Amino acid sequence: MLSPxxxxxxxxxxxxxxxxxxxxxxxxxxxxxSPQLRTAILCLGGLGGSGKVATELARGLxxxxxxVLLLTSPQAEWVCKNEESSFSYLPVxxxxxxxxxxxxWVKPLAQEIxxxxxTHDIAVLNVHYAVGLVExxxxxxxELAKGDSFACTKGDRNLSVCLTLHGSDVTKFGYDPDYAxxxxxxxxxxxxxxxxxxxxxxxxxxxxxxxxRPRVIHNAIDLEFFHPFRRWxxxxxxxxxxxxxxxxxxxxxxxxxxxxxxxxxxxxxPARLLMIGDGPNLEKARxxxxxxxxxxxxxxxxxxxxxxxxxxxxxxxxxxxxSESESFCLAALESMACExxxxxxxxxxxEEVMGVLDADMPNKLLxxxxxxxxxxxxxxxxxxxxxxxxxxxxxxxxxxxxxxxxSKQLEAYAKLFSTLQSEVSQ
Ligand code: GMT
Numbered sequence: 001m002l003s004p005x006x007x008x009x010x011x012x013x014x015x016x017x018x019x020x021x022x023x024x025x026x027x028x029x030x031x032x033x034s035p036q037l038r039t040a041i042l043c044l045g046g047l048g049g050s051g052k053v054a055t056e057l058a059r060g061l062x063x064x065x066x067x068v069l070l071l072t073s074p075q076a077e078w079v080c081k082n083e084e085s086s087f088s089y090l091p092v093x094x095x096x097x098x099x100x101x102x103x104x105w106v107k108p109l110a111q112e113i114x115x116x117x118x119t120h121d122i123a124v125l126n127v128h129y130a131v132g133l134v135e136x137x138x139x140x141x142x143e144l145a146k147g148d149s150f151a152c153t154k155g156d157r158n159l160s161v162c163l164t165l166h167g168s169d170v171t172k173f174g175y176d177p178d179y180a181x182x183x184x185x186x187x188x189x190x191x192x193x194x195x196x197x198x199x200x201x202x203x204x205x206x207x208x209x210x211x212x213r214p215r216v217i218h219n220a221i222d223l224e225f226f227h228p229f230r231r232w233x234x235x236x237x238x239x240x241x242x243x244x245x246x247x248x249x250x251x252x253x254x255x256x257x258x259x260x261x262x263x264x265x266x267x268x269x270p271a272r273l274l275m276i277g278d279g280p281n282l283e284k285a286r287x288x289x290x291x292x293x294x295x296x297x298x299x300x301x302x303x304x305x306x307x308x309x310x311x312x313x314x315x316x317x318x319x320x321x322x323s324e325s326e327s328f329c330l331a332a333l334e335s336m337a338c339e340x341x342x343x344x345x346x347x348x349x350x351e352e353v354m355g356v357l358d359a360d361m362p363n364k365l366l367x368x369x370x371x372x373x374x375x376x377x378x379x380x381x382x383x384x385x386x387x388x389x390x391x392x393x394x395x396x397x398x399x400x401x402x403x404x405x406x407s408k409q410l411e412a413y414a415k416l417f418s419t420l421q422s423e424v425s426q
Contacts (some may be wrong), residue, residue: 003294005311006224010269011377012315014200015035016402017123017327019031019405026406031213036066036418036420036421037066037068037124037418038059038067038120038121038122038123038124039061039066039067039068039122039123039124039125039126039241039412039417039421040068040069040070040071040113040116040120040122040124040125040256040423041054041057041068041069041070041071041073041125041126041127041128042054042056042071042092042094042096042113042125042126042127042128042130042133042136042137043056043071043072043094043127043128043129043133044077044096044097044098044128045068045073045074045075045076045094045095045096046073046077046096046097047071047077047078047247047303048097048098048129048166048247049166049167049219049328049330049331050111050128050129050166050167051072051076051077051078051128051129052133052163052330052372053128053164053166053196053219053330054072054077054078054128054164055070055072055076055078056078056125056220056406056412057081057126057128057224057409057413058070058087059087059412060406060409061087061100061410061413061414062413063216064410067120068087068088068121068412069086069087069088069089069090069091069116070087070090070091071089071090071092071094071112071113071116072089072091072094073092073093073094073096074091075091075093076089076096076097080362088120092109092112092113092116092250093105093108093109093112094109094133094136095327096130096329098129098131098132098133098168098169098173099131099132099133100127100171100179100325101131101132101135101179101182101183102132106132106135106136106139107136107139108135109121109133109136110135110136110137110139110140110143110406111130111140112287113125113136113137113140113209113244114140114143114144116277117140117144117159117227118144118345122159123158123159123160123424124159124160124162124417124421124424125137125140125141125159125160125162126130126159126162126163126164126413126417127162127163127164128164128166129164129166129169130163130165130169130173130183130187130240131166131169131173131183132185132187134161134163134183134187134190135182135239136188137161138186138189138190139159140159141161142155143158144158145159145315145362147160152268153288155370156349156423157191157423158424159190159424160192160420160421160423160424161189161191161192162188162190162191162192162193162416162420163186163187163190163192163193163194163215163237164185164192164193164195164196165192165194165195165196165201165204165327166196166200166213166328167198167200167326167328167349168251168325169183170203170204170207170208170327171207171325171327174203174207174208175194177222178305180207180208182219183208183394184208184209184210187204187208188208188210188211188212190198191358191423192215192420193210193212193214193215194214194215194216194217194416195214195215195216195217195327196216196217196219196327196328196349197218197327197328197348197349197352197353198216198220198330198352199295199327199348199349199352200214200327200348200349200353201213201214201215201216202209202252203327203348204292209424211291212304215416217405217409217412217413217416218328218353218404218408218409219328219330219333219336219404219409220404220405220406220408220409220410221330221333221334221404221405221406222389222406223337223397223400223401223405225310226310226334226337227310227337227339227397228313228314228339228340228397229314230309230341235394238270239270239271239272240264240269240271240317240318240379240383241271241272241273241274241277241315241316241317241318242257242260242261242264242271242272242273242274242316242317242318242319242320242379242389243273243274243275243312243313243318243319243320243340244273244274244275244276244277244321244333244424245309245312245319245321245331245335246276246277246278246279246321246323247277247278247279247306247365247366248275248277248278248279248280248281248282248285249279249280249281249283249332250280251323251324251325252279252322252323252324253274253283253322253323253324253369253370254277254279254281254285254322255281255284255285255288255379256322256369256370256372256375257273257275257320257322258275258285258288258292258294258298258321258423259288259292259372260372260375260376260379261273261294261297261298262292262294263372263373263375263376263377264376264380264383265294266378267376267377268377269379269380269383270418271297271379272297272298272299273294273297273298273299273313273320274299274315274316275301276302276304276309276312277303277304278302278303279304282300284302285298286300289361301318309334310338312345313334313335313338313340314338316340317345317389318340318341318342318343318379318382319340319341319343320342320343320344320346320375320379321342321343321345321350322344322345322368323344323345323347323370324342324345324352324369324370324373325347325349326347326348326349326350327348327349327380328349328350328352328353329344329347329349329353331351332350332354333353333400333402333404334400336357336396336400337396338399339393339394339396340393340399341365341382341389341392341393341396342354342365343357343366343375343378343379343382344365344366344375345363345366345367345368345369345375346362346368346369346372347367347369348365350362351366353404354366356403356404357395357396357399357400357403358395361392364392365378365392366424369381371425373404
């Protein structure tokens with residue numbers, strides 16, 4: 001057995017969407033360029049990973065004692081209620097989830113950006129997720145410079161636009177024949193473009209035929225928040241606890257997780273699956289579980305806050321990432337930070353994240369998307385080799401700390417914003 005069924009202990013835990021308001025762990029504070037920064041971050045306000053990364057970045061920059069505004073939808077999911085943060089959360093009419101770039105919302109959003117940039121003397125606008133948001137940012141830059149196109153001349157600019165690509169803005173919208181040319185024009189008009197992985201940067205070059213490769217700044221993780229709970233044995237159990245955490249969109253292939261469970265059980269390993277998240281394939285997934293005779297082995301737990309995710313991970317032995325495509329896969333990093341290894345697919349960013357941790361890990365733990373047989377085989381092998389499992393598990397946090405720390409990510413963004421700010425007309 002991989003590990004006994006354990007019950008986590010959650011002393012005084014509160015349900016918040018975000019981690020803590022404490023200083024970012026391990027940050028070498030402050031950096032030489034931080035105090036003078038005048039930055040705003042624009043993002044979607046829903047539960048997607050891009051908004052999460054953007055909000056954590058705003059929080060991190062604020063902890064560096066720098067000026068940072070967060071421009072996002074009203075009732076943004078990742079902004080903590082009653083958060084006494086030094087970053088200013090300014091609700092604007094940005095959508096909550098990726099929404100086709102329609103002038104009806106893009107133009108008013110540009111006007112809101114202009115007002116905030118003028119009022120707060122902002123020099124750099126970092127846009128997380130391209131679609132619609134980047135057009136609004138560029139319209140704002142154009143108007144502020146009184147230029148006549150997105151690509152106004154560099155010397156005239158008094159706002160620098162730095163776009164951060166996240167995933168489906170490239171892998172989905174980049175293939176939309178009606179929209180991709182407009183999106184490409186917006187991307188190449190930005191002062192700087194970053195991507196959350198090398199995989200995504202390469203993909204963007206290919207999909208949009210870019211001359212300049214986006215600069216890669218990997219996502220990072222708060223290791224104080226995503227941590228393992230000490231496991232105490234409630235009742236020894238030989239049942240393998242798998243989990244799948246996603247928004248159940250097609251790209252996540254959630255039904256595959258249930259098929260994998262069926263194969264693992266078919267191979268003689270007692271197992272169950274926690275399905276954490278809500279989304280378009282929920283009913284199909286329930287039906288699939290019933291059809292495979294697994295109604296009692298698959299537990300649908302619904303959308304969960306980050307605090308709840310950490311709790312579910314505390315009772316999970318492995319996470320199953322079955323995605324067709326992932327630019328980075330923050331969910332996998334969060335799982336591994338809680339010492340829950342991931343078995344999954346070669347879906348892009350996931351093999352990059354794993355490969356940074358350990359060059360052998362992708363081949364050990366990943367299979368082709370849709371190959372539920374190989375995924376199940378790898379799980380059974382791990383189940384039968386507790387020492388290998390334990391070795392993987394024990395090494396994860398140290399490696400994550402080395403490669404995906406917040407301080408590293410913050411330093412990269414702060415340095416970049418500092419350079420961009422120095423190029424903007426005062
Ligand atoms: O994957 C999602 O459903 C949400 C999506 C988003 O844009 O909010 O996530 C993307 O960005 C995350 C943060 O950078 C990455 O960890 C995810 O891998 C990426 N999703 C995809 O590429 C499908």
